[in-house]
Amino acid sequence: MFYSFGEDFEHQVRMEFIEKKQKLGEGGFGSVYLIYDQLLNQEAAMKILNFSTNANNSHMITKEIEALGQLRHRNIVKLHDYFPLPKKQQLIVIMEYLKGGELYDLWKAAPMRCFKERQVYVLFM
Numbered sequence: 001m002f003y004s005f006g007e008d009f010e011h012q013v014r015m016e017f018i019e020k021k022q023k024l025g026e027g028g029f030g031s032v033y034l035i036y037d038q039l040l041n042q043e044a045a046m047k048i049l050n051f052s053t054n055a056n057n058s059h060m061i062t063k064e065i066e067a068l069g070q071l072r073h074r075n076i077v078k079l080h081d082y083f084p085l086p087k088k089q090q091l092i093v094i095m096e097y098l099k100g101g102e103l104y105d106l107w108k109a110a111p112m113r114c115f116k117e118r119q120v121y122v123l124f125m
Helices: 053-072 103-109 118-124
Strands: 018-026 030-035 042-050 077-087 090-095
Touching: 018 077, 030 090, 053 077, 053 090
Parallel strands: none
Antiparallel strands: 018 030, 030 042, 042 090, 077 090
16 A cells, blocks of 8 residues: 555554544453545544553554454454554554444443343443
8 A cells, every 4th residue: 555665654544534523432451443445445433552652562452453353254354454653652542433333332231231141242242
C-alpha cells in the first residue's frame, strides 16, 4: 500500500485514511473508536493503546496482536492492521467492527448473570 525508498516510514500517514466516527469505549490501556477506514472501504474498530504509562507491557501486547493476526476463525474478531505511532507512544490496532455491544454488558443484564444453554449456543456457535 505504501512505498519507502529506504527511509524510515512515518506511520502517521496511515492515520490520514481513517475517519473517527464515535468513541465506543475506554479501558486501562487506551480507547476504542468506530472509524471509517478508506483503505478497507468499510467501518472498523480502532484501538489506540497508550504506552507512556505502561512501557513494560508494550512488547508483550505487540506479540499478542501479532498472534491475533495469524488466527482465522469465524468467532474471532479479524485484525485488519496495526502500526506504531512512536512519537505519541501509541500502538494503533484496526479490527473488524462487531455491532451489538460487549458480551460483558449482555452477561450483566442476564437474570442472575446466567445464560440458558440455547443463548450460549447462539452467542458462540
